[in-house]
Amino acid sequence: MDIGVVVFPGSNCDADTCHVIRDVLGHRAQYVWHEERQLAGFDAVILPGGFAYGDYLRAGAIAATSPVVRALREYAVAGGLVLGICNGFQVLLEAGLLPGAMCPNTSGQFRCEFVHIRVERIDTPFTCAMTSGQVLRLPIAHAEGNYYADPPTHQAIIARRQIAFRYCDPRGTVAPRANPNGSLDAIAGVASRVGTVVGLMPHPERASETVLGSEDGRLVFESLDRWITAGGFPAGVPVSAGAGAEAG
Amino acid sequence: MRSEQGERVRTMQVRTVRIVVSLKPGVLDAPGQAIRQGLDALGHPGVQHVRAGKYFEVELDDDGRVEERVREICDGFLANTLIEDYRYEIL
Numbered sequence: 001m002d003i004g005v006v007v008f009p010g011s012n013c014d015a016d017t018c019h020v021i022r023d024v025l026g027h028r029a030q031y032v033w034h035e036e037r038q039l040a041g042f043d044a045v046i047l048p049g050g051f052a053y054g055d056y057l058r059a060g061a062i063a064a065t066s067p068v069v070r071a072l073r074e075y076a077v078a079g080g081l082v083l084g085i086c087n088g089f090q091v092l093l094e095a096g097l098l099p100g101a102m103c104p105n106t107s108g109q110f111r112c113e114f115v116h117i118r119v120e121r122i123d124t125p126f127t128c129a130m131t132s133g134q135v136l137r138l139p140i141a142h143a144e145g146n147y148y149a150d151p152p153t154h155q156a157i158i159a160r161r162q163i164a165f166r167y168c169d170p171r172g173t174v175a176p177r178a179n180p181n182g183s184l185d186a187i188a189g190v191a192s193r194v195g196t197v198v199g200l201m202p203h204p205e206r207a208s209e210t211v212l213g214s215e216d217g218r219l220v221f222e223s224l225d226r227w228i229t230a231g232g233f234p235a236g237v238p239v240s241a242g243a244g245a246e247a248g
Numbered sequence: 249m250r251s252e253q254g255e256r257v258r259t260m261q262v263r264t265v266r267i268v269v270s271l272k273p274g275v276l277d278a279p280g281q282a283i284r285q286g287l288d289a290l291g292h293p294g295v296q297h298v299r300a301g302k303y304f305e306v307e308l309d310d311d312g313r314v315e316e317r318v319r320e321i322c323d324g325f326l327a328n329t330l331i332e333d334y335r336y337e338i339l
Contacts (some may be wrong), residue, residue: 101330106278
């Protein structure tokens with residue numbers, strides 16, 4: 001597979017992401033500068049972690065106005081596969097490609113630690129190699145990961161199965177003490193309705209090699225490879241379901 | 249007024265707009281709480297509550313629809329209206 005990894009001024013997980021795709025998994029990955037206006041040709045595009053444009057105004061807010069995100073919107077609407085990790089997730093929220101918003105962590109702290117997340121949805125390009133309810137151990141590193149959606153939006157994302165991951169304890173139980181940032185409903189990751197756009201706060205690229213303490217993150221990239229190799233949506237899913245990213 | 253080319257040029261007044269963005273009531277204001285704790289630690293008595301926010305001064309040409317444009321700027325960019333409110337003053 002051939003993956004585009006977007007580089008904003010202030011991205012700092014772009015090299016880690018390319019390293020996993022190229023060196024650990026043996027696929028192709030290219031850096032895509034934030035002024036790029038063309039994304040066609042990539043099997044998927046990843047927005048990596050960091051502090052795009054210094055996170056001035058709000059995390060991800062200025063990045064959402066960049067040329068590459070304008071191109072990303074077209075790419076996503078055309079059915080392109082998009083993953084946002086940490087700051088990349090914040091950019092997807094600010095760009096309206098996923099519903100909700102991020103608030104500062106309830107602890108007031110920048111949290112940098114391993115957490116556990118439970119897989120809530122496996123029919124997406126980024127989770128299809130996982131099992132439903134599987135617990136992944138991945139690191140977080142953020143100050144603004146407190147996911148918020150107003151009550152109607154929250155109800156809508158539940159009804160549309162848009163919660164991709166929830167924070168949980170090592171046994172998979174969702175509990176306040178296992179929620180590192182105060183996220184509504186312990187939400188750690190969100191998917192678009194059809195699942196082609198996914199964002200999550202934990203860093204799979206920092207947990208894809210045993211030397212780093214966990215290999216669970218590889219499942220995200222292995223899912224993507226499996227999805228692309230299989231040619232996209234499984235048989236029986238209407239083709240039209242493949243197109244369209246949505247905020248709602 | 250005429251430019252060097254002799255065309256009539258309309259001089260457009262510049263208006264200054266003061267904009268304050270803050271988290272909506274009900275959305276946890278972690279920075280505000282941390283600041284209040286800091287005031288406690290410094291020994292300021294009777295500080296009941298602190299709300300943190302952002303302040304912007306925007307200067308823009310007065311094209312007759314300044315207020316409308318300020319709302320567009322706030323709704324579309326300066327505030328994330330899912331979690332933030334804003335207020336403004338046009339000088």
